[in-house]
Amino acid sequence: xxxxxxxxxxxxxxxxxxxxxxxxxxxxxxxxxxxxxxxxxxxxxxxxxxxxxxxxxxxxxxxxxxxxxxxxxxxxxxxxxxxxxxxxxxxxxxxxxxxxxxxxxxxxxxxxxxxxxxxxxxxxxxxxxxxxxxxxxxxxxxxxxxxxxxxxxxxxxxxxxxxxxxxxxxxxxxxxxxxxxxxxxxxxxxxxxxxxxxxxxxxxxxxxxxxxxxxxxxxxxxxxxxxxxxxxxxx
Numbered sequence: 341x342x343x344x345x346x347x348x349x350x351x352x353x354x355x356x357x358x359x360x361x362x363x364x365x366x367x368x369x370x371x372x373x374x375x376x377x378x379x380x381x382x383x384x385x386x387x388x389x390x391x392x393x394x395x396x397x398x399x400x401x402x403x404x405x406x407x408x409x410x411x412x413x414x415x416x417x418x419x420x421x422x423x424x425x426x427x428x429x430x431x432x433x434x435x436x437x438x439x440x441x442x443x444x445x446x447x448x449x450x451x452x453x454x455x456x457x458x459x460x461x462x463x464x465x466x467x468x469x470x471x472x473x474x475x476x477x478x479x480x481x482x483x484x485x486x487x488x489x490x491x492x493x494x495x496x497x498x499x500x501x502x503x504x505x506x507x508x509x510x511x512x513x514x515x516x517x518x519x520x521x522x523x524x525x526x527x528x529x530x531x532x533x534x535x536x537x538x539x540x541x542x543x544x545x546x547x548x549x550x551x552x553x554x555x556x557x558x559x560x561x562x563x564x565x566x567x568x569x570x571x572x573x574x575x
Contacts, residue, residue: 345386348377352387356396356407367397367405408565438496439531440466443485450482453546453557461485465496468531471566475533478540478561487555511550518544521564528561539564 355361368376373384388405391397397405446454446462454462462482469477481500483491488504495503504510524532524540534540540561547556 343386344377344379345383345390348373348379348384348387349390352391353394353396361407363407365407366403367407369404435470436497437468437470438465438493439468440464441491441493441496446482450557454482454484455554456484463488463491465491465500466531467496474563474566475531476563476566478528478531480559480561482557484555487549487553510555512547513550513552514548516546516548520544532561532563534563537563537565 352361352367361367367373367388370381370384370388373387374381377384388397388399391405392399395408398408399405442464443461444464446456446460450456450462451458451460456462463485465479465481465483467479467481468475469479483500487510488500488508491500491503501512504512520542521539522542523538524534528534528540532540541564543558543560543562545556545558545560546554547558548554
């Protein structure tokens with residue numbers, strides 16, 4: 341026999357998914373749900389806790405349970421995929437703006453991330469990714485100029501990985517990733533639509549070629565409401 345709280349949970353999930361209960365609206369109170377489903381308050385609390393754990397609602401003290409926008413983009417944590425490839429799989433039409441493309445002498449931090457000598461120059465690429473009219477990702481790429489000798493704004497607006505693999509005939513092999521949650525910088529605030537958001541999710545990528553040469557360090561800075569970071573684990 342299915343637990344009553346699971347039945348209630350599944351019913352509310354279905355209403356959220358089909359738009360009967362829109363994002364940013366309040367669910368009925370615990371007392372109202374108790375009467376609606378003819379059950380105990382404890383059963384309702386179990387259903388609400390499960391909804392919260394699975395990312396469907398946010399409990400707000402003094403207000404109740406607010407429905408979260410579930411129209412998020414699945415972003416593969418363990419995969420090594422370009423933004424262009426990701427967007428095409430989602431069937432969305434993104435817009436990429438190249439905010440900066442320059443060949444620079446890297447500071448100590450970037451030199452350390454890319455394990456470079458003191459004289460090597462680095463391509464710095466700053467791009468804003470827009471979906472649904474909202475700027476939700478800021479990508480800051482640093483690429484070794486010894487591996488990638490030339491870049492253009494046109495390439496950066498399209499796909500750097502496509503250029504590296506198809507034109508330069510290099511094989512991108514693997515990446516080491518680190519995920520942190522930080523407060524937005526002034527640059528984040530100026531280039532992303534962050535009104536009302538107090539954090540950004542940053543994925544730091546260290547990307548290697550098939551000869552194990554580190555050629556790219558990336559900070560991909562995400563507005564937190566539009567992404568689900570997913571992985572598949574097997575024991």
